[in-house]
Amino acid sequence: FSPNLVSGVSVFDSARRTRTTANAAALNQYAPQAAGLVDVSDIYAQRDVYSMEEWAAQFGMQKAPGVEIASEDGVDYSLQATQPISTGQSVVYVPSDIVLNSASIQQEFGESLAQAEAVLVQGIKVRVRVKEGINYRLPLFRLMAKILVEYEKGQESAFYPWLNSLPRQFFNGVSMTKACTSCLPPYAGWLTSNEKINYARFAQALRQGWVPLSQETVSNEEVVKWAYNVAFTRFHEVWQPERAKLIGPMADMLNHAADPNCAIEVDYSGNINVVALREIPAGSALTISYGDPTNPTPLFAQYGFLPQDCTTIFCKAMHLEPQIRGLGYDFAELLFQTETGEIAPKVWDVFLYSILQQNDSGAAQQFYAACQSDDEGTKEQYNAQYFEYTLAALKEHVYTILNDCEQLTMRAQSYDLNQHPRVPVIVAHNELVFNTFTMTAALLEQMG
Numbered sequence: 001f002s003p004n005l006v007s008g009v010s011v012f013d014s015a016r017r018t019r020t021t022a023n024a025a026a027l028n029q030y031a032p033q034a035a036g037l038v039d040v041s042d043i044y045a046q047r048d049v050y051s052m053e054e055w056a057a058q059f060g061m062q063k064a065p066g067v068e069i070a071s072e073d074g075v076d077y078s079l080q081a082t083q084p085i086s087t088g089q090s091v092v093y094v095p096s097d098i099v100l101n102s103a104s105i106q107q108e109f110g111e112s113l114a115q116a117e118a119v120l121v122q123g124i125k126v127r128v129r130v131k132e133g134i135n136y137r138l139p140l141f142r143l144m145a146k147i148l149v150e151y152e153k154g155q156e157s158a159f160y161p162w163l164n165s166l167p168r169q170f171f172n173g174v175s176m177t178k179a180c181t182s183c184l185p186p187y188a189g190w191l192t193s194n195e196k197i198n199y200a201r202f203a204q205a206l207r208q209g210w211v212p213l214s215q216e217t218v219s220n221e222e223v224v225k226w227a228y229n230v231a232f233t234r235f236h237e238v239w240q241p242e243r244a245k246l247i248g249p250m251a252d253m254l255n256h257a258a259d260p261n262c263a264i265e266v267d268y269s270g271n272i273n274v275v276a277l278r279e280i281p282a283g284s285a286l287t288i289s290y291g292d293p294t295n296p297t298p299l300f301a302q303y304g305f306l307p308q309d310c311t312t313i314f315c316k317a318m319h320l321e322p323q324i325r326g327l328g329y330d331f332a333e334l335l336f337q338t339e340t341g342e343i344a345p346k347v348w349d350v351f352l353y354s355i356l357q358q359n360d361s362g363a364a365q366q367f368y369a370a371c372q373s374d375d376e377g378t379k380e381q382y383n384a385q386y387f388e389y390t391l392a393a394l395k396e397h398v399y400t401i402l403n404d405c406e407q408l409t410m411r412a413q414s415y416d417l418n419q420h421p422r423v424p425v426i427v428a429h430n431e432l433v434f435n436t437f438t439m440t441a442a443l444l445e446q447m448g
C-alpha cells in the first residue's frame, strides 16, 4: 500500500483520529461531505509533526540516527542533528510513495487538471511573457490542486497526517493584507504583487469546476490560500527526468541557510534523498538553500522570513530594469554589502549606462560594447568622465529609498499587530534595507 497508489483509504490509526480539534466542526459548514478537515482557520492549532513523522516512517521514510524534528516555539519547526553526521551521508530519505510530485499529479488527475490548466493559460490575453510565466508556474498549480483534493477528504486522506502537521499561518507576500503590502519598498512590493496575481489566477481557475473539488472548498478563500502557500513554501524543483515540483513529507522540514549543510537529491523514480554536504556536528540545524543567498528580498516575499545570514542586498534600482536587462546583468550582481554599504561595480555601470542613454546615444553604445567585452579601460574612461553625474544619480536613488523605507516602516508600526501579524517581518526587512542604504549613503558622501 502507498498513499500515492491507493486513494481514499485511511491508514493512520484510530487513536490519532481523536486528536481532531474542535475547529473541524466549524469548517464542516463549508465542506460538509468530509469529517475531520484540517483546521486551517485556527492559527493556534497544534501542528502534529510527530504523528506525521511516524506516518512517513510507516511508508519507508528513513532518517540518520539523531535526526530530530525540533522547535523553539511550537510554531516553526526544523530538523536538527543530535549526533554528528558525516559528509555525503543520507540525512533523510523519502520514498516516492509519499512524495507529492507535480508530474504524478498530472497523471493522476488527467483530463480534469488539463482542462483547468487550459482555462488558466487561455485566461491570460496579454503579453507572451506573462503567458510563459503562467506555463512556468503550472507545476505549482498541480501541487495546490492535489493539496486541496487531499484536504477535502479530511481524515480519509492518506496524506492527512502530513496535512495536519503543516503551518496554518504564513507570513509571505501572498498572505499579507493590503495594508501590509502598502508598507513594502518597490522591489518587495513588485515580487509580492506578482505572486498575489498568480494566486488569484490559480484560485479563479479552480473555481471553474474542472478539478474534482466541491464549490464549498474552492470558494473558501482561507483554505485555497492555505493550499497555495503550503505548495509555494515547501516545494523542491527538479529538471530531470522532466521539470516538476515535489514536496516530500519530512524533507519539507528543513529550514534555509545561506551556507547550507545539506542538499536535496531526487532520483529518476522520484525518491527524495537529503544529503549532508559536509561534516555536521551534533547540535546543528540541518539546512538547505531555498534560493539566492545574495538577495534576501525574494526569500522574504516567497517564504515570509528574513534570512539573518545575507551579506548583501539587491541595490533596488527597479527603475533601471530596462538598463539592467539591456546590459544582460543579473539582479544578483547588483548588490550593496549589508555590513559596509559597499557598492558592487556593476551597479555603477547600470546608473552610468542610463545617463549615457539619456544624453549621448553614441557614448551609450560604446559603453555598452565595453561592458559586453569586459573592456575595463573604456569603462574606466567613461566612469571617470561622468563620475559626478553617476554619483549624483546614485545618491538620489539611495536617498529616495531611505526616505521611502522610513515612511513605510512608520506606517507599518502604526498598525495593530493582531490585525496585521506580518508587521514585524516587514519592519525587519525594511530596516535591513534602511541600515544598508544608510551606510551606502555615507560612502557616497565621502566620494564627493
Ligand SMILES: C[S@@+](CC[C@H](N)C(=O)[O-])C[C@H]1O[C@@H](n2cnc3c(N)ncnc32)[C@H](O)[C@@H]1O
Binding pocket: 075, 076, 077, 078, 166, 167, 233, 234, 252, 253, 254, 255, 256, 257, 302, 303, 304, 305, 306, 307, 308
Ligand atoms: C519548507 S518549510 C520548512 C519547515 C518549516 N520551518 C516548518 O515549520 O514547517 C519553509 C518555511 O520555514 C520557515 N523558515 C525556513 N527557513 C527559515 C529561516 N532561516 N529563518 C526563519 N524561518 C525559516 C519559513 O516560514 C518558511 O516559509
